[in-house]
Amino acid sequence: xxxxxxxxxxxxxxxxxxxxxxxxxxxxxxxxxxxxxxxxxxxxxxxxxxxxxxxxxxxxxxxxxxxxxxxxxxxxxxxxxxxxxxxxxxxxxxxxxxxxxxxxxxxxxxxxxxxxxxxxxxxxxxxxxxxxxxxxxxxxxxxxxxxxxxxxxxxxxxxxx
Amino acid sequence: xxxxxxxxxxxxxxxxxxxxxxxxxxxxxxxxxxxxxxxxxxxxxxxxxxxxxxxxxxxxxxxxxxxxxxxxxxxxxxxxxxxxxxxxxxxxxxxxxxxxxxxxxxxxxxxxxxxxxxxxxxxxxxxxxxxxxxxxxxxxxxxxxxxxxxxxxxxxxxxxx
DNA sequence: TATCTAACGTTATGTCATAACAATCAAGGC
DNA sequence: GCCTTGATTGTTATGACATAACGTTAGATA
Numbered sequence: 001x002x003x004x005x006x007x008x009x010x011x012x013x014x015x016x017x018x019x020x021x022x023x024x025x026x027x028x029x030x031x032x033x034x035x036x037x038x039x040x041x042x043x044x045x046x047x048x049x050x051x052x053x054x055x056x057x058x059x060x061x062x063x064x065x066x067x068x069x070x071x072x073x074x075x076x077x078x079x080x081x082x083x084x085x086x087x088x089x090x091x092x093x094x095x096x097x098x099x100x101x102x103x104x105x106x107x108x109x110x111x112x113x114x115x116x117x118x119x120x121x122x123x124x125x126x127x128x129x130x131x132x133x134x135x136x137x138x139x140x141x142x143x144x145x146x147x148x149x150x151x152x153x154x155x156x157x158x159x160x161x
Numbered sequence: 162x163x164x165x166x167x168x169x170x171x172x173x174x175x176x177x178x179x180x181x182x183x184x185x186x187x188x189x190x191x192x193x194x195x196x197x198x199x200x201x202x203x204x205x206x207x208x209x210x211x212x213x214x215x216x217x218x219x220x221x222x223x224x225x226x227x228x229x230x231x232x233x234x235x236x237x238x239x240x241x242x243x244x245x246x247x248x249x250x251x252x253x254x255x256x257x258x259x260x261x262x263x264x265x266x267x268x269x270x271x272x273x274x275x276x277x278x279x280x281x282x283x284x285x286x287x288x289x290x291x292x293x294x295x296x297x298x299x300x301x302x303x304x305x306x307x308x309x310x311x312x313x314x315x316x317x318x319x320x321x322x
Numbered sequence: 323t324a325t326c327t328a329a330c331g332t333t334a335t336g337t338c339a340t341a342a343c344a345a346t347c348a349a350g351g352c
Numbered sequence: 353g354c355c356t357t358g359a360t361t362g363t364t365a366t367g368a369c370a371t372a373a374c375g376t377t378a379g380a381t382a
């Protein structure tokens with residue numbers, strides 16, 4: 001996997017993992033979306049990974065469990081999860097991560113630790129608003145955004161200081 | 162090239178292109194950076210492209226002009242330009258674009274038109290500040306950021322409306 | 323149950339990016 | 353001047369990421 005480090009600064013329990021999955025199931029039910037076995041397993045993997053996973057990492061796991069063995073299998077599941085608000089794509093890492101708050105739509109920012117590779121989802125309401133305003137000043141109508149910060153997570157800052 | 166459209170909403174003249182290049186040369190001189198022939202030609206291409214260029218597009222041009230013919234040639238020049246503030250990487254497009262204001266360091270946001278593929282660099286001071294604040298709230302120390310908005314540029318909005 | 327569409331699986335291919343090593347070139351010390 | 357040293361350029365080879373196209377299967381609906 002792209003990262004299996006548990007230096008991850010937040011949501012450390014299995015508690016949260018189960019909670020996220022419940023929220024996701026509720027979302028699927030509410031919106032009439034079909035969270036099929038492949039999609040569900042993919043989402044569970046992302047949640048369990050506590051970080052970002054590459055598409056080929058996901059594929060490897062899916063293949064090991066008897067699902068398809070070719071790239072489109074993983075990409076289809078991942079893209080569906082992203083399009084429907086269950087996961088996010090981390091462009092800097094060419095990877096995917098479970099959405100921490102699938103209950104409601106939101107623009108998210110990602111904090112990527114350069115030391116331990118952990119990825120944390122941060123609320124981005126203010127950031128998104130500022131970006132939208134900057135866009136508007138240029139006559140640009142914003143649809144969606146990619147907001148990713150690279151730096152040191154709280155755990156790694158502690159360790160270095 | 163990835164995009165040669167001239168739907169590009171701003172800096173429409175050759176005036177600006179020359180000006181950007183002058184600023185870049187001044188920056189290189191001031192910082193003691195070696196803007197070698199390959200690097201300089203690469204930068205000129207990005208400026209002339211009025212949009213983002215993929216690494217392989219750049220490579221094709223360089224090869225046609227007698228420079229190296231293999232990917233690392235383009236990637237080295239492009240990465241050097243990015244690292245030293247002469248260009249930016251647009252992650253959503255897997256492409257590169259000339260920095261519009263190489264005179265001073267800055268965090269930039271990019272406005273990517275989903276219709277005409279134009280890329281506009283927008284001032285991102287406020288956005289960056291908001292992101293930095295959100296990061297800090299999570300105990301994260303931000304180093305640098307990727308900020309990209311997808312939507313409709315002013316020209317394309319006009320056309321559709 | 324017949325039909326239709328969404329989802330799944332496969333083959334094949336395309337696109338983006340870098341590791342590793344050899345040759346060359348500019349700058350400073352002798 | 354000449355040599356050392358590090359930066360730069362070039363090459364070969366390979367790795368990593370992503371999707372087009374098409375056939376098959378499964379779920380919903382009439």
